[in-house]
Amino acid sequence: MKWQVAVDNRTIEIDFEQLSAVAEVEPGVYSVLLDGVSYEIRIIGMSNGYSAELGGRRFAVEVRDPRDTRNALRSSTRSGRQNVAAPMPGKVVRVLVNVGDSVDAGQGLVVVEAMKMQNEMKAARPGWVIEVRAGAGETVCAGDTLVVLE
Amino acid sequence: MFGTVLVANRGEIAVRVIRALRDMKIRSVAVFSDADRGALHVRLADQAEHIGPAPSAESYLRVDRILEAAKKHGAEAIHPGYGFLSENAGFAEACAAAGIVFIGPSAEAIRLLGSKTAARILAKQAGAPVVPGSEEPATNVDQARKLARAIGYPVLLKAAAGGGGKGMRRVNQESELDSAIRDAVSEAERAFQNGEVYIEKLIEKPRHIEIQIAGDHQGNLVHLGERECSLQRRYQKVLEECPSPFVAEHPEMRTAMGEAALKVARAAGYNNLGTVEFLADPSGNFYFLEVNTRLQVEHPVTELVTGYDLVQLQIRIASGEALPFAQKDVAWRGWAMECRIGAEDPDNQFIPSPGKIQQLREPSGPGVRLDSGVYPGWTVPLEYDALLAKLVTWGPDRNIAIQRLERALAEYGLTGIQTNISFFLEILGDPEFRAGNISTAFIPDFLARRKPPDDPPRELDVAVALAALAHFQTARVQPTSIAQVEASRWLAAGRNQLLGQV
Numbered sequence: 115m116k117w118q119v120a121v122d123n124r125t126i127e128i129d130f131e132q133l134s135a136v137a138e139v140e141p142g143v144y145s146v147l148l149d150g151v152s153y154e155i156r157i158i159g160m161s162n163g164y165s166a167e168l169g170g171r172r173f174a175v176e177v178r179d180p181r182d183t184r185n186a187l188r189s190s191t192r193s194g195r196q197n198v199a200a201p202m203p204g205k206v207v208r209v210l211v212n213v214g215d216s217v218d219a220g221q222g223l224v225v226v227e228a229m230k231m232q233n234e235m236k237a238a239r240p241g242w243v244i245e246v247r248a249g250a251g252e253t254v255c256a257g258d259t260l261v262v263l264e
Numbered sequence: 265m266f267g268t269v270l271v272a273n274r275g276e277i278a279v280r281v282i283r284a285l286r287d288m289k290i291r292s293v294a295v296f297s298d299a300d301r302g303a304l305h306v307r308l309a310d311q312a313e314h315i316g317p318a319p320s321a322e323s324y325l326r327v328d329r330i331l332e333a334a335k336k337h338g339a340e341a342i343h344p345g346y347g348f349l350s351e352n353a354g355f356a357e358a359c360a361a362a363g364i365v366f367i368g369p370s371a372e373a374i375r376l377l378g379s380k381t382a383a384r385i386l387a388k389q390a391g392a393p394v395v396p397g398s399e400e401p402a403t404n405v406d407q408a409r410k411l412a413r414a415i416g417y418p419v420l421l422k423a424a425a426g427g428g429g430k431g432m433r434r435v436n437q438e439s440e441l442d443s444a445i446r447d448a449v450s451e452a453e454r455a456f457q458n459g460e461v462y463i464e465k466l467i468e469k470p471r472h473i474e475i476q477i478a479g480d481h482q483g484n485l486v487h488l489g490e491r492e493c494s495l496q497r498r499y500q501k502v503l504e505e506c507p508s509p510f511v512a513e514h515p516e517m518r519t520a521m522g523e524a525a526l527k528v529a530r531a532a533g534y535n536n537l538g539t540v541e542f543l544a545d546p547s548g549n550f551y552f553l554e555v556n557t558r559l560q561v562e563h564p565v566t567e568l569v570t571g572y573d574l575v576q577l578q579i580r581i582a583s584g585e586a587l588p589f590a591q592k593d594v595a596w597r598g599w600a601m602e603c604r605i606g607a608e609d610p611d612n613q614f615i616p617s618p619g620k621i622q623q624l625r626e627p628s629g630p631g632v633r634l635d636s637g638v639y640p641g642w643t644v645p646l647e648y649d650a651l652l653a654k655l656v657t658w659g660p661d662r663n664i665a666i667q668r669l670e671r672a673l674a675e676y677g678l679t680g681i682q683t684n685i686s687f688f689l690e691i692l693g694d695p696e697f698r699a700g701n702i703s704t705a706f707i708p709d710f711l712a713r714r715k716p717p718d719d720p721p722r723e724l725d726v727a728v729a730l731a732a733l734a735h736f737q738t739a740r741v742q743p744t745s746i747a748q749v750e751a752s753r754w755l756a757a758g759r760n761q762l763l764g765q766v
Contacts, residue, residue, distance in 0.1 A: 126729035151723065158679045177732055
């Protein structure tokens with residue numbers, strides 16, 4: 115039975131027996147010996163799979179269970195809606211739009227500050243503001259929807 | 265010598281100062297905000313005192329609370345580190361009024377050199393070369409237009425009280441001047457409560473080279489050579505080295521810049537440590553920029569090449585000791601280079617990445633020094649700047665220092681938050697950087713020509729896939745927490761109910 119693992123969207127097929135090459139040396143840290151070559155990989159769980167680190171380089175990894183029939187693509191539905199989300203945890207400094215405003219592509223919507231850096235969330239496409247979920251002074255998490263456009 | 269010293273800072277610099285104090289058998293007092301109760305500097309200090317909520321205006325910038333903590337713990341002196349209150353003349357005065365030694369220059373010197381216009385006039389009078397520009401802040405647009413015409417475009421607008429690039433604007437031609445002044449003034453007012461802006465000639469693609477100085481209360485004043493800090497992103501230094509590759513090719517520049525720096529320091533009646541910053545153009549002309557009246561972030565590169573402990577030196581000078589060496593004793597050996605390891609995502613416009621550090625393996629080995637303020641399990645707060653640690657290597661020459669830095673960066677295993685480690689590996693591999701062809705335009709240029717990394721060899725992908733699959737198996741057998749399992753059962757029940765399957 116082959117398992118499929120997507121490493122930065124490149125699909126790698128793995129036989130279960132190959133796992134004999136792996137030793138967990140510390141929690142979440144794996145030593146892998148492949149044809150005598152030694153690799154050390156750090157893995158942590160993310161909301162959408164795993165993040166791996168090897169020699170200063172990072173990889174986004176997703177494991178697909180072959181017995182899981184829902185393992186088809188997680189296709190992102192491309193509707194007319196546009197959720198503008200916080201790319202990082204932080205504090206909302208300013209909200210630049212109101213519900214009902216029309217916005218152009220690239221127009222600033224919300225300013226979020228973290229670690230003394232201010233970042234302006236921008237509209238990717240033109241549209242209307244149908245919802246504002248952020249208020250100045252609020253603390254937000256990475257991925258929180260701040261503004262919904264249509 | 266002092267028996268107890270309070271460290272009015274946090275993060276890696278607080279740890280650095282605490283280490284110097286411990287070397288000197290001086291008791292250290294840490295201060296901390298709500299966000300920093302479990303911070304490394306609190307863990308390492310001999311004593312610690314809570315000084316307020318997470319925002320720095322309510323904690324690390326509170327002069328009253330810091331002085332109260334110093335008195336409570338019997339501290340005879342305060343080391344301010346860099347940032348926060350380190351260049352605040354009012355704080356230095358308040359320390360003196362409370363009978364506590366401020367480890368740094370006098371309040372007068374801080375005030376004098378803290379104003380960019382005053383410092384510039386002082387430098388010019390002392391005989392140091394300055395960038396052609398205005399002596400007085402430009403108060404209105406008409407006056408600014410005349411000044412800019414006299415200097416010649418392109419010009420640079422700079423906030424008199426500025427730092428870190430705030431209130432700074434490049435103006436290529438007269439038509440851009442009005443709006444640039446408006447922006448610079450409002451930005452300066454917001455950042456520094458002082459909207460004064462002055463105008464100077466823009467030096468294209470300059471190198472940023474600075475001279476470390478040290479002076480005691482006995483009137484001895486020396487320089488410890490230069491650091492090159494040309495690699496900057498948004499006016500923030502990211503990589504520094506000593507010597508400067510440019511000065512290494514033009515050795516007479518070290519003497520000339522060192523003498524110019526000492527002239528400025530002498531004119532300001534400077535004591536303790538400080539840094540005189542210069543811009544250098546490709547022909548080797550250099551111009552006074554400003555004086556930083558504190559310890560610099562990048563001080564370790566000078567320490568590794570000169571062999572002096574600059575923090576210990578600050579403490580000895582503040583306690584009244586004379587400099588233990590003279591200018592003729594200062595020698596420079598080998599090469600040192602520093603990377604500022606930050607919690608930011610280099611593949612996503614360098615957005616900040618606060619959060620919990622899951623795993624951490626710190627590099628070590630020959631020629632490696634790590635000044636870090638974090639540990640595995642520490643949650644990097646979002647209230648403070650993104651600097652996690654400084655990775656510094658030393659080698660007998662620049663190439664070996666770079667090789668060691670590459671090795672150490674690859675050894676640095678940090679997960680849970682994004683860091684700029686991979687970005688430094690890209691820079692160190694760049695042929696222009698290797699050749700020492702750098703300027704303050706290097707990083708913007710590099711980012712413009714930077715290509716997405718090539719796909720790694722397939723073996724790497726297979727190794728990563730195997731590790732992930734092994735992790736997937738373990739995680740399935742041993743759920744990370746009961747709460748998670750409960751939560752997912754609860755979610756599943758909710759979903760089933762919604763779908764009418766229960």
